[in-house]
Amino acid sequence: MDPIAPASHKQRQVMDALLEIIDSESLGAGDRLPAEVDLARRLGLGRGTVREAIKSWEAMGIVTRNKGAGTVLATDISGHALQLPLSVTLEAQSLARTLAVRRPLEIEAVRIAARHADERQRHEIRGLMLELMAVYEAGEDWRAVDHRFHAAIHAATGNPLFGQLINQLLRAFHDIYEAPFGQPQLGHASLPLHRPLAEAIVAGDAETAADLMTRILDEVAAAAAAVTFREEQA
Amino acid sequence: MDPIAPASHKQRQVMDALLEIIDSESLGAGDRLPAEVDLARRLGLGRGTVREAIKSWEAMGIVTRNKGAGTVLATDISGHALQLPLSVTLEAQSLARTLAVRRPLEIEAVRIAARHADERQRHEIRGLMLELMAVYEAGEDWRAVDHRFHAAIHAATGNPLFGQLINQLLRAFHDIYEAPFGQPQLGHASLPLHRPLAEAIVAGDAETAADLMTRILDEVAAAAAAVTFREEQA
DNA sequence: ATGTTGACTATGTCCGACAATTTCGGGAGG
C-alpha cells in the first residue's frame, strides 16, 4: 500500500503541456493560461480531463479560475515548476526545495507533539518506533513503517494540517525523486536517530525532539544531495 | 482583485456533505467514502461536479482515489475538518490550527529571504513596505498591499513552495474567518512591525527578521483569538 | 482446500449541450 500515488497519465500530460507553455512564453503571476477547450483540442483530450488536471492546481493555490474571464497564474512557477511531476528532467533544486519547506514544518510538528501528545498517542509512537527498529534490523523494507511512525507524530500534534501539508510535500518528493530512481530507501543513516526522537517525544522534551528531527532532516538532505550528484555525474 | 477566492457553492455543498458523513459515521484514515454516483444522486448534482470537488481533496492529500476500488480517506480529519469551508459553524480551533502551521513556514521564509534575496528583490520589498505604510496611514484598505508585500518576501526565498503552501493556508483562513465577519482588517496592531521587518530583510539580518515575523504572527493570533472570543460570547 | 473465472463495482475519460459571467468592440448620443 503506497500511501503516495502520482496523478494519472493523461492529467500529467496536461500539466506537462502547461508547464512548457508557461516556460516558453515566460508566463508569471497574473498572466492568463490557454482556455480549456483550446488546451483539450491541442492535446487531443476531453475537456473534463483538462478541467480536473487544472483543478488540482487550483486546490494548491497555483492558479485561480474566474467564470467568464479565464484561468490565471496566482504564483510564479518560473524555472520549471516543482510540486508536480517532471517526467524527464530531474532538478537538484526541486529536491532541496521540498526539503526546505518540510524542514520547519516537521521540526515544529515534533515540538508540538512532545508538548501536547496524550498517553495513548505517546504509547503508539513508542510502539511504532520499536516496530520500525525491528523491521530495520531485519533488513526489510522499512518505508511503510517509517511513514506510519511520522504520521503518528503528526497526529499527536492534534492539528491535521501538519499531516496534510507534509503529505503533499512527500507526494511531490515521490513524483520527482522515487520514480526515476526506483526505491532508494532514502535516509538510511537517519534511522538510528528515530529511537531517541521517539523517547524525547514520549518524555515531553520538546527541544531535544526538535534537535533530533533537525539532524534527521539533515541526513535525508545529505543523502538526497549525494544521489542527485551521482545522477549529474552520469 | 482578491487573490484568495473560495470554491464555488456547488462544490462547497459536496465538501460539506462529505464532512457530515465523515463526522456522523466517524470515518478515519483508510475508510471508504461513498461512490461518486451515489453522492451525486443524493445531492442532486452532476457527477463531474462531485468529481471536481473531491479532486481538490485529492490534490491536498486528504483522499486517494483508486480506479475500481473507490475513494478512501488518507488522513484523519475528525472533529470537523478545517482546511475547507465551513459554511455555518466557526471553530476557534480552526483559526488556531492554520496559524500554528503558518507560523514555522512564515518564520523560515523571512529567514531564508534575508539570507538569499538579491538586490532587485530587496528593493521591491522595501518599496512595497513604503507603499503599505502610506496606505495604512491614509486609513485605506491595506490588505491587498499587505498581501503583495508578503508575496514579495516569499518570492525572495527563491522557493515557490513557500508561497504556494502559505497561499493555501491563507485561503483556508479566508474561507473560515473572513466570510462570516465581513472584512475585519485583522492584525491591525502588527502593521508597525512591518517597517523594521523589511529593513531587517534588506539588511540581511536573518535572526532579527525571524524575531519580528514571530511578533507579527503573535499579534495576528491574538487578534484572531479576541474576535473569536467575542463571537463565542454572542 | 485451492486456484480460476466471471459478474459487479467504481473510477477515468470522452462527448455534447446549456447556463452564468466577464470581456470587448461597435454604435448611438453628447
Add this chain to the structure above:
DNA sequence: CCTCCCGAAATTGTCGGACATAGTCAACAT
C-alpha cells in the same frame, strides 16, 4: 472626438449520458 450603453463573443461552471479500465469478491471447477 469622446463617452456611455448594449449586445455578441469568449470562457468557465454544470449537467447527463456513455464507454473504457481496473480492482473486488464470490461462486465454481479442479
